[in-house]
Amino acid sequence: MNDACQRYAEDPEANAAHLNACAACRAVYGGVETKPVNVDVLPLAPWEGAAYRAWPLVIGGTLTVLAIALALCAAAGISPLSAIAFDVQANIARASLAYQKLRPFGPLVFAVPFIAVNGILVLLLRRAPRGIDA
């Protein structure tokens, strides 16, 4: 395979004349039926344009939410940080309350559902994701 053959293999459309000049390439590629593909007709792939970063939308959306949060916190008389801390503390308090109610049952009560639920979880996790192959 010389350089011309290599160029034809890399870009057959740009080097179409090579096929008439080279018997070896004609023997290899001559029987291959090619059809021009109109890329615009193909459905839009999920990755197309995905890397684009719309910074005005991101910054605008973030600043709008920040402004609303600051205004609401000022109206409620709390700081944004204490609002977030309040939510975290409320979640921890809710979880510990549920834990205090459940703890007296003992570990054996939870052992059977633990094994059953984790068995189902393992079975569900064995399925391969479909996603881009669907």
Add this chain to the structure above:
Amino acid sequence: MRKALLITLILAATLVTALVAAPLFKTPTSPATFSEAASMMTKTAVSVSLLFVWIIAAVVVTLMSAREVRYSSIEVRTSPLHCFALGLVAVTSFVLTGILFSYLIPYLVGIPLLAALGVFAVLTKVYGTIAIFHAIGTIVAGARSREVMMQRRWLRGDLAMVVIGVLLLGAIRLIPVLGLIVWSIASVFGVGTALATKFGRREPWFLVFRPADA
């Protein structure tokens, strides 16, 4: 038959979860007194402050691993039932495992186990919810054709889809009762898709042993 069984199981599991997780007290939908109005204002301020944190987290995670978030988003749109079932089972598993680990706290080994479980559960929920933001953004504002996408200046790309999703779900979150339900369902979907795709890496969780051919 298998699909019908799966749907029935999911409906039954949802009903049981809703009965277990239902609040025992009535949530006021409209304030009657000044203190109730002030309480509602504080709740809204907390919700919007958290929404700001979610936006920052979503933007950072999407900038760091946009492809993984996109794969998880595609998975939840192609297999929603599987993701929801997996999410429900995973959340139940987190709770049961947490309770069982808590019995090990007196033996000291329970504390690191609980901490590891908590970190894993939080990471799964955060990553999965961001994937759900992307899925919702794509469903609502995603381009359907190449021409439409090229004409758009702002509404294209993973980052824009995630931000649209956060804003939409965040707005729904402010509705008193419905918001909590929708956000909880989105979290279940998120946990499901995060685990189904192994955080967007699309690798198997378990290795399969295959004997070498003779």
